[in-house]
Amino acid sequence: MKRYSAFAVAREAFSHHQGWERAWRSPEPKRRYQVIVIGAGGHGLATAYYLARNHGVTDVAVLEKGWLGGGNTGRNTTIIRSNYLQPESTAIYQLAHGLYEDLSQTLNFNIMFSPRGVLMLAQTEHELRAWKRTAHANRLAGIESELVGVERIKGLCPIINTEGPRYPVLGGLWQPRGGTARHDAVAWGYARAASGLGVDIIQQCEVTGIDVGEGGVSGVQTSRGAIACARLAIVVAGNSGVLAEMAGFRLPIESVPLQALVSEPIKPCLDIVVMANTVHGYMSQSDKGELVIGGGSDGYNAYTQRGSFQHVEETVRALCETFPIISRLKMLRQWGGIVDMTGDRSPIIGRTPVEGIFINCGWGTGGFKSIPGSGWAMAATLAKGEPDELAAPFSLDRFTEGRMIDESVAAAVAH
Numbered sequence: 004m005k006r007y008s009a010f011a012v013a014r015e016a017f018s019h020h021q022g023w024e025r026a027w028r029s030p031e032p033k034r035r036y037q038v039i040v041i042g043a044g045g046h047g048l049a050t051a052y053y054l055a056r057n058h059g060v061t062d063v064a065v066l067e068k069g070w071l072g073g074g075n076t077g078r079n080t081t082i083i084r085s086n087y088l089q090p091e092s093t094a095i096y097q098l099a100h101g102l103y104e105d106l107s108q109t110l111n112f113n114i115m116f117s118p119r120g121v122l123m124l125a126q127t128e129h130e131l132r133a134w135k136r137t138a139h140a141n142r143l144a145g146i147e148s149e150l151v152g153v154e155r156i157k158g159l160c161p162i163i164n165t166e167g168p169r170y171p172v173l174g175g176l177w178q179p180r181g182g183t184a185r186h187d188a189v190a191w192g193y194a195r196a197a198s199g200l201g202v203d204i205i206q207q208c209e210v211t212g213i214d215v216g217e218g219g220v221s222g223v224q225t226s227r228g229a230i231a232c233a234r235l236a237i238v239v240a241g242n243s244g245v246l247a248e249m250a251g252f253r254l255p256i257e258s259v260p261l262q263a264l265v266s267e268p269i270k271p272c273l274d275i276v277v278m279a280n281t282v283h284g285y286m287s288q289s290d291k292g293e294l295v296i297g298g299g300s301d302g303y304n305a306y307t308q309r310g311s312f313q314h315v316e317e318t319v320r321a322l323c324e325t326f327p328i329i330s331r332l333k334m335l336r337q338w339g340g341i342v343d344m345t346g347d348r349s350p351i352i353g354r355t356p357v358e359g360i361f362i363n364c365g366w367g368t369g370g371f372k373s374i375p376g377s378g379w380a381m382a383a384t385l386a387k388g389e390p391d392e393l394a395a396p397f398s399l400d401r402f403t404e405g406r407m408i409d410e411s412v413a414a415a416v417a418h
């Protein structure tokens with residue numbers, strides 16, 4: 004794989020950019036792999052990359068029914084932060100945040116990481132107390148985050164109206180090195196790097212069945228034929244329940260639509276990410292000038308990648324109160340993804356009831372930020388055949404043992 008560099012761009016300029024090679028290979032599937040990862044979203048691709056890089060396991064295929072990054076990874080609003088509450092969560096989100104900091108250099112692919120700062124508003128007394136608790140927990144975990152007052156918020160975000168009629172702004176939780184990254188680039192960067200290490204990424208290859216015998220998993224049936232494997236990783240976010248059913252077990256997951264929208268592009272007016280969880284809305288400004296807006300998830304299970312109309316209305320109405328200047332903007336487009344929600348709003352990583360099958364799901368509305376950490380932990384789990392230290396608390400059996408990792412404040416609406 005040729006390295007991307009300023010020198011390479013200059014060299015290619017002399018040959019009319021005809022010499023670039025494809026970013027990743029598109030091989031025909033082999034009959035057998037040591038490890039199959041289902042799902043070429045960020046989590047599946049990062050898993051494959053770290054399997055190859057950290058553990059030397061390169062006999063790996065990533066099977067994707069559509070195009071890579073076409074699931075939630077390419078549909079999300081790209082907020083990256085690590086200011087969660089519980090120690091198990093902060094460990095994995097903080098690892099992910101740290102890996103994001105120099106992921107462009109690691110992958111030799113510009114993921115456009117922009118640590119512009121993430122502000123989570125407190126608009127009720129209850130929320131203010133919750134953020135105070137989170138700020139203390141973050142300090143203990145070594146995470147840079149702080150509780151800020153209204154004056155500071157006005158300084159960080161001059162377009163905000165702190166005296167909204169329904170929910171005045173009372174304070175906020177500020178993570179100065181939170182931010183955003185380009186979602187496609189994260190998927191493309193991991194895909195290119197994994198492919199360069201020998202991983203086969205096979206798009207347009209839907210898994211339609213899972214072969215399970217007495218000794219556990221033996222392979223998968225796909226739209227491109229049967230493929231055998233020793234270990235199988237299910238990393239398909241909103242489709243996790245469907246794949247689990249193919250393997251013969253159930254998951255404590257609900258699949259619901261979550262949507263986002265962008266405005267027409269305007270001049271720079273917002274250089275941080277602001278989240279208003281009480282009113283279910285959050286906003287950042289893209290490099291093109293569009294305001295990227297997201298809201299809460301739909302209240303019913305569905306597999307349509309759209310979302311309901313009333314959520315758009317509610318989100319925009321709420322944000323108009325907090326950011327009056329957006330009231331006359333036109334909205335450009337809207338889309339949705341299917342997110343996989345657990346009861347405690349924490350992910351599931353680890354073994355399943357079927358020998359040889361491992362799962363990574365339940366990241367719900369907030370799994371873009373965790374991609375590097377999740378891939379790291381999942382790769383270690385697959386390589387060893389048992390959950391590694393980071394993944395162990397997120398095992399499936401926590402739901403039967405009552406070991407919940409409650410992140411409903413940090414992750415229920417917030418992304």
Ligand SMILES: Cc1cc2nc3c(=O)[nH]c(=O)nc-3n(C[C@H](O)[C@H](O)[C@H](O)COP(=O)(O)OP(=O)(O)OC[C@H]3O[C@@H](n4cnc5c(N)ncnc54)[C@H](O)[C@@H]3O)c2cc1C
Pocket residue numbers: 041042043044045046047066067068069070071072073074075076077078079080081082083208209210211238239240241242246261262263297338339340341342366367368369370371372373418
């Ligand atoms: C509107 C929206 C906004 C969001 N905002 C944020 C945010 O700001 N910050 C944040 O951290 N998170 C956010 N998220 C959540 C985040 O996008 C997800 O948690 C994360 O992208 C999940 O990644 P993944 O790799 O697990 O899943 P996906 O990216 O969905 O990848 C799973 C892949 O599996 C494939 N697949 C499914 N079934 C099969 C099959 N049978 N065979 C083969 N392939 C299959 C799918 O096609 C898909 O490509 C948001 C999500 C949405 C929808």
